[in-house]
Amino acid sequence: MNRWWTGGHLPGDVAKFITLSEVFAHGFGVAVLLIAIWLLDHHRRQHWLRLVCSAYGSGLATHLLKISIGRTRPNAIKPETDVAGTFVAWLPAWTERDWSHLFDRSIQSFPSGHTATAVGLAIGLTYLYPRGRWLFLLLAIAAGLQRLQANAHFPSDVLAAAGIACLVGAILWKNEPSA
Numbered sequence: 001m002n003r004w005w006t007g008g009h010l011p012g013d014v015a016k017f018i019t020l021s022e023v024f025a026h027g028f029g030v031a032v033l034l035i036a037i038w039l040l041d042h043h044r045r046q047h048w049l050r051l052v053c054s055a056y057g058s059g060l061a062t063h064l065l066k067i068s069i070g071r072t073r074p075n076a077i078k079p080e081t082d083v084a085g086t087f088v089a090w091l092p093a094w095t096e097r098d099w100s101h102l103f104d105r106s107i108q109s110f111p112s113g114h115t116a117t118a119v120g121l122a123i124g125l126t127y128l129y130p131r132g133r134w135l136f137l138l139l140a141i142a143a144g145l146q147r148l149q150a151n152a153h154f155p156s157d158v159l160a161a162a163g164i165a166c167l168v169g170a171i172l173w174k175n176e177p178s179a
Helices: 002-006 010-022 027-040 043-066 099-103 113-128 130-149 154-172
Strands: 070-071 087-090
Touching: 010 027, 010 113, 010 130, 027 043, 027 113, 043 113, 043 154, 113 130, 113 154, 130 154
Parallel strands: none
Antiparallel strands: 070 087
């Protein structure tokens, strides 16, 4: 399935939209959006820190898993590798006593931090701006598809990240009625 995403099968404008959607998932892009919300919406500032935690907390949770479960990224494996062969080690930095694995992005595929950040941001934005929920959902989905298109993650990495973000979002927003 990853080969389909990276094979150029999408129409040009759809592929461009998916590529550009990374801004909704990337740390700097999310920071710009959060700053804009802080500056423009004085009435919801009391929820701003929770929104920050929803986006970045989801990303942080996935990064803790990334350094715990070594999985080779799709762009770093041989085409004949089966799914089980993509998982390289449990706690690779600790079991192999090689601390460079903490920073080895080639074995940090599972789960997708970008996707978790985008979904966490979409959940928080949906609580603050319920009329935009379909737009936020579309941007989060596009951000997840961008990770597939970039050949940086497997579909299971993206889905697991979305699930983690939903859990983080449920914890952060469970007692908060929509604005």
